[in-house]
Each structure stands twice: as structure tokens, then as C-alpha cells.
Amino acid sequence: MFKKVLQSLSKSLSGNKSAPPPPKKAAKDKNLLDRVTKGPPAPQRDAAPARSTGGGGASILSRSTATPEELCEIKPGMSKGQIHDRLKLLYRRFNRSASSLDASTREEAERMLDAIVQVREKHLGPI
Amino acid sequence: MADFVGIDLGTTLSGLAYLKPDGTPEIVPNADGERLTPSVVYFDSHEDVKLVGSAARDGGDPDRTIFQIKRHMDDPEYLVDIDGKKWTPAEISALILAKLKRECSRIIGDVEEVVITVPANFNELARKSTIAAAEMAGMKVKRLVNEPTAAAVYYAQTQGVKGNILVYDLGGGTLDVTILNVAPDSLRILTSEGARHLGGSNFDELLLGAYSDQYRKQTNAELFSDERHRRRVLQSAEDAKKMLSKLRRVNDTVANDANSGIARIDVNREEFEASIRPMLTRTVMLVEQALDSAKLKASEIDEVVLVGGSTRIPRVKQVLETYFGKSPRTCGNVDECVALGAAIFAKTSSRIQEVCNASYGTLAMIYNAKTKEEKLANSVVIPKNTVIPCSRTQIYQTSEDNERVIEVDITQGEDEDPRYVDVIGRLTLEVPPNRPKGCEVAVTFSYDENQRVRALVVDKESGRSQEVAVSYRGAGVLSDEELQRRTKHLRAMRIE
Numbered sequence: 001m002f003k004k005v006l007q008s009l010s011k012s013l014s015g016n017k018s019a020p021p022p023p024k025k026a027a028k029d030k031n032l033l034d035r036v037t038k039g040p041p042a043p044q045r046d047a048a049p050a051r052s053t054g055g056g057g058a059s060i061l062s063r064s065t066a067t068p069e070e071l072c073e074i075k076p077g078m079s080k081g082q083i084h085d086r087l088k089l090l091y092r093r094f095n096r097s098a099s100s101l102d103a104s105t106r107e108e109a110e111r112m113l114d115a116i117v118q119v120r121e122k123h124l125g126p127i
Numbered sequence: 128m129a130d131f132v133g134i135d136l137g138t139t140l141s142g143l144a145y146l147k148p149d150g151t152p153e154i155v156p157n158a159d160g161e162r163l164t165p166s167v168v169y170f171d172s173h174e175d176v177k178l179v180g181s182a183a184r185d186g187g188d189p190d191r192t193i194f195q196i197k198r199h200m201d202d203p204e205y206l207v208d209i210d211g212k213k214w215t216p217a218e219i220s221a222l223i224l225a226k227l228k229r230e231c232s233r234i235i236g237d238v239e240e241v242v243i244t245v246p247a248n249f250n251e252l253a254r255k256s257t258i259a260a261a262e263m264a265g266m267k268v269k270r271l272v273n274e275p276t277a278a279a280v281y282y283a284q285t286q287g288v289k290g291n292i293l294v295y296d297l298g299g300g301t302l303d304v305t306i307l308n309v310a311p312d313s314l315r316i317l318t319s320e321g322a323r324h325l326g327g328s329n330f331d332e333l334l335l336g337a338y339s340d341q342y343r344k345q346t347n348a349e350l351f352s353d354e355r356h357r358r359r360v361l362q363s364a365e366d367a368k369k370m371l372s373k374l375r376r377v378n379d380t381v382a383n384d385a386n387s388g389i390a391r392i393d394v395n396r397e398e399f400e401a402s403i404r405p406m407l408t409r410t411v412m413l414v415e416q417a418l419d420s421a422k423l424k425a426s427e428i429d430e431v432v433l434v435g436g437s438t439r440i441p442r443v444k445q446v447l448e449t450y451f452g453k454s455p456r457t458c459g460n461v462d463e464c465v466a467l468g469a470a471i472f473a474k475t476s477s478r479i480q481e482v483c484n485a486s487y488g489t490l491a492m493i494y495n496a497k498t499k500e501e502k503l504a505n506s507v508v509i510p511k512n513t514v515i516p517c518s519r520t521q522i523y524q525t526s527e528d529n530e531r532v533i534e535v536d537i538t539q540g541e542d543e544d545p546r547y548v549d550v551i552g553r554l555t556l557e558v559p560p561n562r563p564k565g566c567e568v569a570v571t572f573s574y575d576e577n578q579r580v581r582a583l584v585v586d587k588e589s590g591r592s593q594e595v596a597v598s599y600r601g602a603g604v605l606s607d608e609e610l611q612r613r614t615k616h617l618r619a620m621r622i623e
Binding site for chain 2: 003004005006007008087088091092093095096097098099100101102103106110113114116117118120121126127
């Protein structure tokens, strides 16, 4: 049912030319990453939290007025269970990003982790 | 010569242990008489000497003193500049290891081969840098072992824990949570999760903030204006933190270095606990992540064991007791059990089954024939928590007609979304011309016992292949030639 076609970062940018040194972080390659999804809307699991991919408008993280709920994409009416699941997904993602090789990604991850904790304490109660 | 030696190369403290002939592990003190050596290096400006340990921590010019270098082992660009010479994190760590080797060898005989512990979430680069540091210090790394695994080995041998065990390791700089199953004759790791830069040092900084606020209120002046004084107050804050684990209220007296007056600092446990609550929430989320990864519920954990100096904080124990509904187990030497466990591990590693700590894969366009969805994704070849050593293969197709060079990006990370994984290397393979797209390519990843990864790409039609071990580039990463050169240099250094 699935077909997997190799797709390197450099080829998405420069066709069949030989590869340049590997970039440090996938997030820097806009052309490729603009194609993360094509087709039906991605399910919630794949919904990236508002985050800069190197172009296409300001990241919500760069807006100082964004609330922790906005950063975590917590919508009004979400149940505690849904919030918990969403926060677990984001925590796993950004905790890993906090160990990224890319310094700006690490910094961004720390901000997201702070927001995740704030949302958790507010909606699910303090530990 | 000591046969079974383990080293805990910690963020704030490091220790070396060996296995005595009767099979019990023992910490070997350094030449200063300390069981654990502060992981601090001082570069003296008057003499050609590198101080490591308490003397380095308590003495000199902060501009020439390196603290917590372990936090930078995973940063390919990080360098320390001392008198114009650039030092990599691996070199600084090598100085710490060299002191341990040289001084402990006087007691237990030469130390040639060691097991070194690393945080469970140390990435490829940090692991490679740790091995390089040991080589520069004159030791061969028999194995790297994750810190919570080493601690669990210690608890299993000395404290009699068994069943599903969750190890909560909150040290000076990192948090690791590992779940494992301990049986009478085997120890099986189920998962290891880690959080970078979450440990006692963060709590010290919060208390330092409280000191600064109170000083400002009382004297209308800043508590410190330079790094030297900041370090001194930070040490006081750390002492206060330790006292708050025993007392509910602690008083201290501090002054700045500009004669702005003396202030009486008053900190209490309640306020301290409130200030660290967000960090403890993070630790609980990591516990939840580990339980999810192991597919276990909190009620299925038989024992929670504590490791690391920061687990002495009463609130840490309370939070875990509330979460699991049972008191966590603690031993008397939470600072030493990682090194002690590493020494046991050096002898018993064959009975211990470990898993890989990260997912490895490549980037691929995934077509779903049923839904017609096309999506660029991180295609995982070796999933996190696969038993190691291991080797896994996936078949992919070429993307274009007349593709002459097949490129495979090596990714680290489990997220399907490529924006949240690291591309840690690339493998290229030249293939014959004039072929249509869709030719099959086998991508194999192998993962060894030291949690290092290799990649092999085979073009199935031509049979051509290419294999590489992942290597990093960056100012803070030494080439093999440079590593050899600096090893020679380091071995001639005076390290006290």
C-alpha cells in the first residue's frame, strides 16, 4: 500500500547534482519542508505546532503576545484528555528538539517546553 | 592493573569505581582525598598546569575556569578559548578523565580499559566525543553505558530490586528516566528517556535569583557585577539548596564586591519548592513519556529508584510518591551509584540487554496508494527502543529517471515530521546511467553496543554499495588526525 521514495535534502534543492555537505538541520531547507504534506489534510498527530520553517510569515513563537495555549494549539472546548494527549505529543517532540544539533532549534524547543508546562499546570492542575 | 573499572563523567561531579576481587564495587578517591571530583577545569595563567576538581572550582579566575562542559558535548560548534587556544568539549572532558586515571591508578594499578557512563539522551555526537575524551586521556572505552542503566545495575546487585523498575536519575545537569525489567539472572532495558539541561544546576540558578532579588531590595544595589563574584554567590546558593533538603528555612549573609552593604538572605523550603515546580512538572512529563514508550501504566511499576544528588530534595520524592502511589527507593549514595554500577557493568554487561535510545532513518516521500496521500516524512529504519546491537533494512525507490547519484540522508529522531529530526549525515552512491526512476535501494542501519550508528546503502540492480559511520562536522569536532595530535599533547600536560 505504501511506496517509499528516497528524497534527500540536497536533491530537493538542486536536482541531481552531487551532494554538498549535510546541512545541520532539516528546518533550514524550505523547499523540501514546504512539501511535508501534500494531499488530504494531515491528522492531528502530524499537525505541526505553529513554528517557523524558514519562510512564509512570522512564527507564532516570535510573537511575544502568543499565549501558551496558542503556542500549544489548545482550542477552547478541548477535553482534559485531549489536552493531555496534545501536551504529551508536544513534550515528546520538543524535548527531543531540545537536544538538536541546531542551537536555534534548541532555544525554540526550550520556549515551547515552558509553554507546555504552563498549559499543563493551568488545565490539568499542578503536580 | 584493575580489570573492571567504571567512570561516571558527570556534569558537576565525576567518579571512578572498580570491582574488588570479591565482586563488590568501590569508589576510588582522587589524590585530594575526595571520593568524587568536581567536573571543573582551571587553566592557570602563571604555570603550565591544568587544575581539575575542587581546587579548580573554588579558586581561580572564572574566565579561565570551565564548569559543566558536559552540557556542551553535543554541540558541534562549541569551543572554549583560553589564551587564543581553542579547546573542544572532548578535550576539556579529557582533562577530567586524565586526572581520574592518573590519580586512581596509584591506588588500584593502571587503568587501561573502562566503562564510561553517559546520559540516556546523549546523542551520537556526544557519545563520540566521550569516547574521544577517554582516548585522549589514555583509556580505551570498553563500553559506554547509560547512567540510569548503570544505576539500575547497582540497585539490582546491592539493593535487591526486581520486576519493572523505573530509575529516576536527576543529577546536576540532566534528567534520565529509564524503565527496565530486573530478573534474577538478567536485566532488560525497556526504554530510556532523557531531558537535556534539567538538573540541580537549574535549581541553583533559581535560588541565585532569589538571593539577587533580596539583596537588591535591602541595599538597592546589584549583588554581583562580574562572573567571579557570581560564581561565589552561586556556590552559596547551592549550599542553601542542600540545607533546604534538611531544614525548612535557611539564612545566609551576602555582600557584593562594591561595598554596597551586607544583606541577610532568608530562603524557605516552601518558596524554593514553588520556584522549581515547573521543572518538576517537566520531570513528571518525562516519566509519562517513558511509561508510554514502555507501554506500561504507573501501577505496573514495581519499584521507583532514585539516583543523583537532586533526588535528595524532599519535594522530588513527594511528587514521585504521589504519582506512583508508593515511596521511591533510595540508597545512601545517590551520587556514587552510577560509577559503582558502571564498575559492575564492566563485568556483567553480557547479562544486560540494552536498547537504542533514538530512532534512525532517512527522508522519503511516502505515497499511500489507498488514500493517494503523498507526504515527505522521516522514514524510521531503526525505531527507538530496539534491542541492541541490531541491524534493520528498508527498501526505497529512486525518485528520478537517469539518477546518477543516490543520496541518503541519515536522520536521528522519531518524529515523522522532518522538521523535528536532525539530519546527522549523508551517504552518496554513484549508480549506472540511463535507468528509470523506481529502482530499488536497500538502506540498512546498524547500531552497536556503544549506541553508535552505521549506514549501508545497496543499489539492488547494480549491486553497488556504500557504507559509512556517522561523522560530524563543526568547529568543536576533532578530525581523526587532530585527535591523535591533541592526544599526544594532552598526555604531556601537567594535570593536578
